[in-house]
Amino acid sequence: MSVIITQATRFELQAGESLLEGLERTGHAVEYQCRSGYCGSCRTSIISGQVSYPTAPLAFVAAGEILPCCAKPEGKVILDVIAEQVKQRA
Numbered sequence: 001m002s003v004i005i006t007q008a009t010r011f012e013l014q015a016g017e018s019l020l021e022g023l024e025r026t027g028h029a030v031e032y033q034c035r036s037g038y039c040g041s042c043r044t045s046i047i048s049g050q051v052s053y054p055t056a057p058l059a060f061v062a063a064g065e066i067l068p069c070c071a072k073p074e075g076k077v078i079l080d081v082i083a084e085q086v087k088q089r090a
Contacts, residue, residue: 002073008083019051019068019077029084030068037070044068049077 001012004022013022020042023030032042037057043065051071061067066079 003076004073005076005078006081006083013073019066019071019073023068023079023081027083028081030081032069035069037067040067042067042069045080047078047080050074051077 004011004013004019006023006026006028008028009026011022011026013019014025017025018035020030020032020035030042030044033039034041037053037055037059040057040059040061043059043061044067045064046066051066051073053067053070054072055070057067057070059067068079
């Protein structure tokens with residue numbers, strides 16, 4: 001399991017869930033359009049950790065950035081993402 005840490009919370013990705021889907025599930029505001037690495041709208045800053053791309057994205061990705069729509073976290077990843085709302089967990 002991949003542990004994702006943001007400014008507001010810490011969570012694990014669920015089985016089969018993309019990083020973008022996990023961020024949405026936990027109330028984070030991430031822009032997107034294509035969900036497949038073509039447009040770059042979801043470009044997000046990564047503070048630490050590593051991601052891989054099963055298929056190389058077509059959008060430009062600078063050092064210190066990732067595309068959460070198609071990036072696969074390799075273990076713990078810390079992102080510079082702001083949450084719209086943090087959902088309460090039981």
